[in-house]
Amino acid sequence: MITFTIDGKEVQGQEDWTVLDVAKWHGIDIPTLCYHPAVEPYGACRLCVVEVDDGRRSRVVISCMYPIREGIKVLTDTPRINNVRRWIVQLLLDESPASPKMQELATKFGVTPSRFKKAGVDFACHLCGLCVRACHEVVGAQALTFGNRGLRKEITSPFHTGSKECLSCGTCLYVCPTGAMEQLFDKVGA
Ligand code: SF4
Ligand code: FES
Structure with missing residues (x-):
């Protein structure tokens, strides 16, 4: 177990946990948008930022991707x-x-x-990727993907056509935090 502090309180977590994992385990609130416990973190929204002092310097990091280390001091509300x-x-x-x-x-x-x-x-899509990750990692389908790059990046189906992979399970609708997936649903032909 790794021991460190969050907002002055001593906490512990397992070696492969992130700061957000430990905060959630101890009931410490850190706001999130692109995080869901069922899928791998992606670090898209940056809403989960915290300050971490590792003894050398204090930095602002995204807690859903930041691995815990012995003795660090985390501040969530500065x-x-x-x-x-x-x-x-x-x-x-x-x-x-x-x-x-x-x-x-x-x-x-x-x-x-x-x-x-x-x-x-x-209900704009913020490209948080939760729908894509849930489709791939939870459902085991590949019905959704990111299309284009840069400013034209979007959520779509592979090759921009109705996807035969879609099981109409509704997982993407369920995890989408903004309601954008409902609007995209027709577009991908699911
Ligand atoms: S449709 Fe929703 S879940 Fe998918 S990337 Fe956009 S905001 Fe995130
Ligand atoms: S929850 Fe979105 S970057 Fe951490």
């Missing part, structure tokens, strides 16, 4: 961290102003839609 989270929530909210999950996070962090919010978009 002005620096909350500032980063507010910026992230602002960006996500402007992309998906009607998403219940975004509204919940916005309320929590005191964020309101800005003048940069996307017009005509209610």
